[in-house]
Amino acid sequence: MPAPKMLTFDVFGTVVDWYSSIKAEGEALGESKGITGVDWGKFASSWRRRYGPSMEPIRTGERGWIKLDVLHRENLLATLEEFGVDLDEPSTEHFNRAWHRLTPWPDSPPGLARLKSKFIIATLSNGHIELIVNMAKNGNLPWDVVLGAEPTQSYKPHPTTYLRSAEIMGLTPGECMMVAAHPGDLEAAAGLGFQTAYVHRPNEFGPGRTVEAPKPNTFDYQTNSMEELATALGC
Amino acid sequence: MPAPKMLTFDVFGTVVDWYSSIKAEGEALGESKGITGVDWGKFASSWRRRYGPSMEPIRTGERGWIKLDVLHRENLLATLEEFGVDLDEPSTEHFNRAWHRLTPWPDSPPGLARLKSKFIIATLSNGHIELIVNMAKNGNLPWDVVLGAEPTQSYKPHPTTYLRSAEIMGLTPGECMMVAAHPGDLEAAAGLGFQTAYVHRPNEFGPGRTVEAPKPNTFDYQTNSMEELATALGC
Structure with missing residues (x-):
C-alpha cells in the first residue's frame, strides 16, 4: 500500500x-439564565441524536443542500421543546453556535x-x-x-x-x-x-x-x- | 471603521x-531539456499576460467555470508556440504546475x-x-x-x-x-x-x-x- x-x-x-463541550455550554447557559432541572449531558445526547436523521432528506435529494447551522438549529428547537426549556433568541443562536466552539x-x-x-x-x-x-x-x-x-x-x-x-x-x-x-x-x-x-x-x-x-x-x-x-x- | x-x-x-518563480522554473527546464535562445523572463510575462483575458469568457458566462490549471495550460501552449518551444507532455504538465510552487x-x-x-x-x-x-x-x-x-x-x-x-x-x-x-x-x-x-x-x-x-x-x-x-x- x-x-x-x-x-x-x-x-x-x-x-x-462534542459531548463534553455541549454539556458544558448547556450548564453555563443554564446557570446564567436560571434554568434548573435539566440534565445537560442528556440534552447534548438528544441534540446529537437528531443529527443523522436530519441530513437524510438531503442525502436522498428530497431537500436541497443547506449548511449544518440550519439543521443544528432545527434540532436544537426540537430538543429545547423535549426538555421544556424556553430560551430567548440571542441565547438560542449563541447555543446553536456552540458547535463552532467544540473543544x-x-x-x-x-x-x-x-x-x-x-x-x-x-x-x-x-x-x-x-x-x-x-x-x-x-x-x-x-x-x-x-x-x-x-x-x-x-x-x-x-x-x-x-x-x-x-x-x-x-x-x-x-x-x-x-x-x-x-x-x-x-x-x-x-x-x-x-x-x-x-x-x-x-x-x-x-x-x-x-x-x-x-x-x-x-x-x-x-x-x-x-x-x-x-x-x-x-x- | x-x-x-x-x-x-x-x-x-x-x-x-510569480515572475521570478516562473522565470527560474523556465530556466531550469531549458537547461535540463537543452532549450536555448529563450528569454524565460519574457516567457513568464507573456504567459501571465494571457491570464486576465482567458478568464473573461467565464466572467461573462460564455464559458462554464473551470479551474485555473486548465486556463494556465491553454495559455502555456500558446506561449510555447509564440516562443517556438517544443515540449514533451510530462514537461508541459510539470511546467504548468509551476503555479502550484510559486515562491x-x-x-x-x-x-x-x-x-x-x-x-x-x-x-x-x-x-x-x-x-x-x-x-x-x-x-x-x-x-x-x-x-x-x-x-x-x-x-x-x-x-x-x-x-x-x-x-x-x-x-x-x-x-x-x-x-x-x-x-x-x-x-x-x-x-x-x-x-x-x-x-x-x-x-x-x-x-x-x-x-x-x-x-x-x-x-x-x-x-x-x-x-x-x-x-x-x-x-
Whole structure:
C-alpha cells in the first residue's frame, strides 16, 4: 500500500469532544439564565441524536443542500421543546453556535501538527466551512484545507462527499486516507477506494456509553489518538 | 471603521512572486531539456499576460467555470508556440504546475503568521483550491481557509467572487478587508463594501516594469509588506 498524500478527517467525535463541550455550554447557559432541572449531558445526547436523521432528506435529494447551522438549529428547537426549556433568541443562536466552539481531544492539536508535516491534512466533515474554520481558530487545529459537505454540496456517507473531496485536490481515492472514530464513515470511504485509519474515542458519547473498538485488522490502521496515528505513519 | 474579522488576500503577485518563480522554473527546464535562445523572463510575462483575458469568457458566462490549471495550460501552449518551444507532455504538465510552487515574497510567511493571530486569513484568489493548498504547503503560508474562485465558481473581479466568499464565512462585506497589490482588485472589493489594504510590490512584473504606488489615502491601508500590514493592524 503506497503512502497516502492526503489524510481526510472526520471531525465531530474524532477530532473534537462534542459531548463534553455541549454539556458544558448547556450548564453555563443554564446557570446564567436560571434554568434548573435539566440534565445537560442528556440534552447534548438528544441534540446529537437528531443529527443523522436530519441530513437524510438531503442525502436522498428530497431537500436541497443547506449548511449544518440550519439543521443544528432545527434540532436544537426540537430538543429545547423535549426538555421544556424556553430560551430567548440571542441565547438560542449563541447555543446553536456552540458547535463552532467544540473543544479538541487533547491529542488532536499536537497530533495534527505532526501529521501536517508529512501529509495534506483536510477535514472531510459534515460541518460547513464557517463552522470548521471557527472551530480550528478556537481549538488550534492546523488544517490545510476544508473539504467535505459544503465544497461538495453533499452529506456523508453519500459517495459524492468523499469522491469530490479527493477530486478537488486532484487526487485519486487511493491517495487519500480517511481518519475517523466511526466504522460506518470508514466503511463508506473504503468502499470508494480510500485507505482507512480508525481512531478510538471510547468516551465520545459520554459516561455509561463506552464505545468498543473494532476487531483488529478491520481497517488499515487502528490507533487510540492522533499522536499514535502520527507515530504509526512515520511522522 | 470597526476592525475587520477576516482578511481576504489576493495571492499571485501580492503574496507570491510569480515572475521570478516562473522565470527560474523556465530556466531550469531549458537547461535540463537543452532549450536555448529563450528569454524565460519574457516567457513568464507573456504567459501571465494571457491570464486576465482567458478568464473573461467565464466572467461573462460564455464559458462554464473551470479551474485555473486548465486556463494556465491553454495559455502555456500558446506561449510555447509564440516562443517556438517544443515540449514533451510530462514537461508541459510539470511546467504548468509551476503555479502550484510559486515562491512567497520573503515577508509573506512571517507577516501572515502574525496576521493569523488576530484575524481569519483567507485566500480570495482566482487560484483553485488544489493550487492554493499545494502552494501553501510549499511556501509555508498558514491560511485558515481557501475562498475565492473555486468555492464561489466565479473569477475576480466578478462581484460573486467577493460577496460569496464573505457569505461562506457568515460575514458581511464590511467585516472583511481585501489585501492586494492591485488597485483594480481593491476597487472591485471596495465597491461591494470591503475594507481595503494595498501592499506595494514594485517588482511584481520583473525588471524594467517597476510599479508605482497609488496616491496616499486611495485605500484604507497602504503598506510595503505583510509585516508592515501586521504592524499597522496591531498584530
